[in-house]
Amino acid sequence: MAARKTLLADKMSIIEKKRCNFQATIEKNKAWDAIYSQFQSRFGSRRDLCDLREQWTRMKLQAKVEWSSHKMSVRQTGGGPPSPNPSPMCMLIRDLIPHDVLQIRNPFDDDADSSQQNEEAVTVLEFLAGESIPFQECIIVVLKKKD
Numbered sequence: 001m002a003a004r005k006t007l008l009a010d011k012m013s014i015i016e017k018k019r020c021n022f023q024a025t026i027e028k029n030k031a032w033d034a035i036y037s038q039f040q041s042r043f044g045s046r047r048d049l050c051d052l053r054e055q056w057t058r059m060k061l062q063a064k065v066e067w068s069s070h071k072m073s074v075r076q077t078g079g080g081p082p083s084p085n086p087s088p089m090c091m092l093i094r095d096l097i098p099h100d101v102l103q104i105r106n107p108f109d110d111d112a113d114s115s116q117q118n119e120e121a122v123t124v125l126e127f128l129a130g131e132s133i134p135f136q137e138c139i140i141v142v143l144k145k146k147d
Contacts, residue, residue, distance in 0.1 A: 007038055008056070012096050015056075060100065063093035067101050 011031040073083035
């Protein structure tokens with residue numbers, strides 16, 4: 001596992017750049033050439049450079065899917081057996097590219113982290129009433145209007 005990590009870890013900031021201009025492309029190609037030569041010296045020449053790049057892309061996608069499903073299953077309710085932990089390879093890739101695997105926080109999303117409370121949120125009844133009154137009073141107002 002350490003050999004795999006050192007092959008990519010040294011060049012990760014270059015090969016995972018989001019820029020795609022001429023200079024960035026040259027740097028990425030040089031980094032991939034260096035990774036490929038290190039790979040050949042360690043494991044022989046069973047694969048070519050294109051295979052390595054495609055394998056890295058597939059591994060990243062698999063790690064993202066695995067991490068996402070793990071985070072979703074951790075938040076589920078209803079009992080049952082606990083979800084399995086992500087694989088060591090998924091954890092390694094997550095550590096190499098944390099900016100690609102981390103979830104975007106959205107307090108208004110149903111799947112968002114429930115430990116954060118939104119103090120500025122208003123209920124539908126408060127919105128319809130046009131004022132910020134406590135929720136219990138809104139129910140009383142609505143019930144009085146129905147009578």
